[in-house]
Amino acid sequence: MTTPGEEETARGSVAPGEDPAGGGSVAPGEGPAARRSVAPGEDEARTNCPASGKGEAGTGSPASGREQAGTSSPAPGQEVPSTSSAAPDRLAERRLHPVTPLRRAWAPVAVLVGWAVHDPDQAQRQLTRLTTTHLLLGLALLIPAAALYGFLTWWFTHYAVTDTELRIRTGLLFRRTAHIRLERVQAIDVTQPLLARVAGVAKLKLDVIGTGKKDELAFLGNDEARALRAELLARAAGLAPETAHEVGEAPSRQLLRVPPRVLAVALLLTGATWGTLIAAALVPTLLWLATHNLWTVLATALPLLGAAGASSAGRFVGEYDWTVAESPDGLRLDHGLLDRAHETVPPGRVQTVRIVEPLLWRRRGWVRVELDVAGSSNSVLIPVAPRGIAESVVARVLPGVTVPAGPALSRPPRRAARCRPLWWRGYGLAVTHTVFAARYGLLSRSLALVPHAKVQSVRRTQGPWQRALRLADVRVDTGANKTVTARLRDADEAAELLRAQAERSRTGRRDALPDRWMA
Amino acid sequence: METGSPDDTGAAGTAKATRDDPVWTGLPPGLLRMRRLLLVVWLGLLTLAAGLLPGLFLGPAWAVLALLPLGLAVWGWAMLERNWRSWRYAERADDLLISRGVLWREETVVPYGRMQLVEVTSGPVERHFGLASVQLHTAAAATDATIPGLDPAEAERLRDRLTELGEARSAGL
Numbered sequence: 001m002t003t004p005g006e007e008e009t010a011r012g013s014v015a016p017g018e019d020p021a022g023g024g025s026v027a028p029g030e031g032p033a034a035r036r037s038v039a040p041g042e043d044e045a046r047t048n049c050p051a052s053g054k055g056e057a058g059t060g061s062p063a064s065g066r067e068q069a070g071t072s073s074p075a076p077g078q079e080v081p082s083t084s085s086a087a088p089d090r091l092a093e094r095r096l097h098p099v100t101p102l103r104r105a106w107a108p109v110a111v112l113v114g115w116a117v118h119d120p121d122q123a124q125r126q127l128t129r130l131t132t133t134h135l136l137l138g139l140a141l142l143i144p145a146a147a148l149y150g151f152l153t154w155w156f157t158h159y160a161v162t163d164t165e166l167r168i169r170t171g172l173l174f175r176r177t178a179h180i181r182l183e184r185v186q187a188i189d190v191t192q193p194l195l196a197r198v199a200g201v202a203k204l205k206l207d208v209i210g211t212g213k214k215d216e217l218a219f220l221g222n223d224e225a226r227a228l229r230a231e232l233l234a235r236a237a238g239l240a241p242e243t244a245h246e247v248g249e250a251p252s253r254q255l256l257r258v259p260p261r262v263l264a265v266a267l268l269l270t271g272a273t274w275g276t277l278i279a280a281a282l283v284p285t286l287l288w289l290a291t292h293n294l295w296t297v298l299a300t301a302l303p304l305l306g307a308a309g310a311s312s313a314g315r316f317v318g319e320y321d322w323t324v325a326e327s328p329d330g331l332r333l334d335h336g337l338l339d340r341a342h343e344t345v346p347p348g349r350v351q352t353v354r355i356v357e358p359l360l361w362r363r364r365g366w367v368r369v370e371l372d373v374a375g376s377s378n379s380v381l382i383p384v385a386p387r388g389i390a391e392s393v394v395a396r397v398l399p400g401v402t403v404p405a406g407p408a409l410s411r412p413p414r415r416a417a418r419c420r421p422l423w424w425r426g427y428g429l430a431v432t433h434t435v436f437a438a439r440y441g442l443l444s445r446s447l448a449l450v451p452h453a454k455v456q457s458v459r460r461t462q463g464p465w466q467r468a469l470r471l472a473d474v475r476v477d478t479g480a481n482k483t484v485t486a487r488l489r490d491a492d493e494a495a496e497l498l499r500a501q502a503e504r505s506r507t508g509r510r511d512a513l514p515d516r517w518m519a
Numbered sequence: 520m521e522t523g524s525p526d527d528t529g530a531a532g533t534a535k536a537t538r539d540d541p542v543w544t545g546l547p548p549g550l551l552r553m554r555r556l557l558l559v560v561w562l563g564l565l566t567l568a569a570g571l572l573p574g575l576f577l578g579p580a581w582a583v584l585a586l587l588p589l590g591l592a593v594w595g596w597a598m599l600e601r602n603w604r605s606w607r608y609a610e611r612a613d614d615l616l617i618s619r620g621v622l623w624r625e626e627t628v629v630p631y632g633r634m635q636l637v638e639v640t641s642g643p644v645e646r647h648f649g650l651a652s653v654q655l656h657t658a659a660a661a662t663d664a665t666i667p668g669l670d671p672a673e674a675e676r677l678r679d680r681l682t683e684l685g686e687a688r689s690a691g692l
Contacts (some may be wrong), residue, residue: 071672209658454632456659462624477659495626502614504629506688509632 028475093158093169097201097219100157101150159217161231166206168215178215182236184208187330187376190225192341197340198518200445204442209375229344232330236346252327255393258383263319266368269360271444273312280308305495319383326396349373350397351454351480353381355390357445369394372480404430404437409447413471416488422508428488434508436501438486448484450476452501452508460498462491463475474498527687541616550668551603555596557629562592585591594612610667613688615655615681629664632688633657637678653677 116123122156166180173333175443187207201219209217220228229248267273284301291297320337330346352372361367369382369391381397382390389401409428428447434457436455439447455476462472472494474486489497570585601621605638609616634655641651651674654663669677 203582342605442682457629457656457662457664459628459662460624460626464622469623475661477657477661481660483659483661498626498628506613506630506632 026170050207059414074392084443093167096154096157096159097224098154099199099201100219101147101154102199103150133284156446161235163235166232166509168217169215170214176214176293180206180208180215181240184233185232185236185346187346187378188229188232188344189228189376189378190344192222192336192340194338197338201225206232207373207376207378227343230329233344233346237329250327250329252325252332254323255396256382256385257324258319258322260320262366262384263316263322266361266366267312267316269364270358273315274307276304276308276311280304298341302519315383319380322383322492324382325395330399333381343378345371345373345376345378345397348398348454349466351478352482352484353394353398353449355394355403355447355449357447359443362445369398372478372482374479374481376480398435398449401434402432402453403447403449404432404435409437409439412471412488413490418470419466419469419471422441424488427487429489431497431501431504436484436504438476438484440485440487448482450478450484452504454478455501455505455508458498458501458505460494462494467491474501476501541611541615543618544605544664546603546606546668546672547670548603549648549650549670551600553644553650553668554599554603557644558592558595558599558661561594562588566592594626604667606667610677612681615652615664627662627664629655629657629662630686630688633682634681634685637681637685639671639678641674651675652683655681659678 001307017214019214042236059478080485105313108111117352152169152172156172157168159169160167164182168176169174170179184207185208189205189207190202191205192202196219199219200222202215202225203218204220204224204225205216217225217228226249242481280301283304284297285295288297309503318339319335319338323333325332325334330344333341333343333345335341350371351374353369354372355463356368356370357366357367361384365387366384367382367387368380368384369390370379371381372379383391385393392405395401406428412427416427421443426440426442426445430437435449435451437449439445439448456479457477459475459477460472466472467490470491471488474489474494474497476484476486478484486494533543556628566585567590570582570587573581573584600622605621606617606619607622612626613632614630616626616628620623635658636656638656639651640688645651645668649671650668651671652665652667653669653674654666656662657664666674666677
């Protein structure tokens with residue numbers, strides 16, 4: 001993929017294909033936005049087009065867009081050049097689920113509540129003055145205004161799937177068009193907050209580096225979200241465009257399911273849970289004894305209680321019924337008691353895997369597995385599982401990788417004790433032909449694995465004290481903005497490691513999966 | 520090279536033979552001149568201020584305070600040279616090496632295929648001294664690969680070469 005080519009598709013597809021009427025007004029503003037100095041492999045996948053809303057925003061442009069999409073006028077100039085195989089109806093723009101406007105229905109209420117909390121006296125005075133007529137008048141204004149706002153945002157939001165992109169077009173006054181390239185997809189999440197579950201709708205989010213909250217499709221009907229996810233994954237995998245439409249859900253095979261009892265026990269055996277609970281109980285009590293000021297106590301107790309709840313009950317609810325399944329289009333993670341989340345990580349996207357072993361879990365042989373995917377906020381792969389099973393799942397996530405056992409890790413030389421007394425015992429390193437594995441931590445051990453193919457750069461750092469002891473750190477940077485560090489290695493060994501790791505990460509690329517893993 | 524066995528982390532001896540010794544390039548003296556000038560200008564002003572103000576308001580003995588920034592300037596003069604000497608880079612067949620730092624040393628290796636973006640920047644002061652810096656970005660934000668104080672022609676040559684090599688060896692995430 002070369003730079004000019006990418007720009008060409010991005011620009012070419014926006015101007016003629018999407019905006020036949022206002023093409024002239026869009027083009028001047030768009031050129032500089034799309035043009036960046038880009039080197040090969042640039043992952044910026046979106047093209048934001050802040051089109052000048054002038055002459056377009058208010059004048060029924062959606063109607064014309066709709067018309068164009070529906071009838072797909074076969075004028076030759078309007079066809080997107082690269083997607084010649086796409087049948088005209090495939091480019092049809094779709095709208096979100098009609099309940100979507102309701103998701104913002106609480107916003108005016110929240111504003112009112114916020115104002116009342118912010119200024120209680122004023123709010124009370126206003127409330128007493130409020131008569132029924134005022135109230136009715138206010139409601140009569142507020143409800144249609146909110147409804148109109150919700151309706152308009154829904155009306156002006158469209159999405160379309162092409163062979164290579166998911167396009168989201170939104171905005172009433174400030175137009176925004178995001179083109180998300182499917183071969184760059186790092187993960188696809190379908191989440192259902194509690195209320196959305198009741199309504200039978202779901203949110204769909206594509207994780208591509210650089211996408212934000214704005215680029216999620218909320219809400220879609222449940223079945224629609226599933227079908228769209230399957231279609232997007234099939235297209236991202238490089239399946240033929242004709243079949244991608246109707247392949248449906250790829251079959252999945254369950255690898256692991258965490259029983260609720262195990263999860264509860266595991267959370268009870270976590271130090272952080274108890275730490276926050278004890279802090280939430282102790283600190284407000286002590287403060288009350290010291291100050292006898294209710295407000296101070298409340299101000300500290302509420303955040304502490306919130307943190308304690310999030311780290312105990314919140315984690316239980318979020319990680320309830322955790323299921324890991326494997327399918328041809330990636331790894332499926334389904335979890336949640338109230339809010340259900342269904343995450344899919346396509347093959348070859350995982351940048352780092354961390355196997356965490358808290359102190360109290362060690363006797364039972366349990367581990368927690370975390371993963372990093374670039375541009376994605378998902379971080380847990382397995383909340384708790386026996387070590388053997390966890391390792392077999394890791395082997396699925398990182399093909400060909402065997403997790404180095406404890407004895408296989410080489411410790412830093414003894415003189416490292418003078419640099420970090422005690423803690424140096426926790427450090428360890430193993431380099432196999434597939435991964436760079438570094439361990440740290442004394443009580444809660446954490447072993448981070450980076451496949452050689454995912455290494456972006458390697459660094460060797462050495463402070464003055466380390467130099468006196470002939471020690472050095474080797475840092476491996478990955479694309480998920482995580483750095484894995486092999487601490488306190490012998491200086492010569494570190495220099496050799498730096499050189500060899502650069503070599504390995506270069507050759508490791510050759511065996512890596514292509515971006516379109518089925519093409 | 521052979522990296523098959525899981526315990527070859529300490530196998531420094533076997534690979535020594537295949538090592539292609541990098542050809543290091545230092546930085547041109549322009550950067551040192553610029554940094555020293557900036558140091559002299561700022562600390563010179565500070566010396567004046569530290570000497571004059573207390574000297575005038577509190578009595579002549581307080582003018583001794585001016586020795587503090589003066590000492591700092593002398594120390595900085597020497598330190599800047601050490602730091603400048605420590606910066607060096609090497610273009611190898613498949614990756615770029617950058618080494619820097621006196622007390623806190625850092626050596627970075629960036630494979631060409633990982634480069635996402637190469638930037639040449641030059642501020643007003645740098646332009647006056649005919650300097651430009653090259654910065655490499657990979658998908659990892661922690662990769663801090665900057666070569667400061669290059670000759671603009673060299674910076675552009677490096678940028679073009681890096682881009683060209685990166686394109687040839689391009690790889691995704």
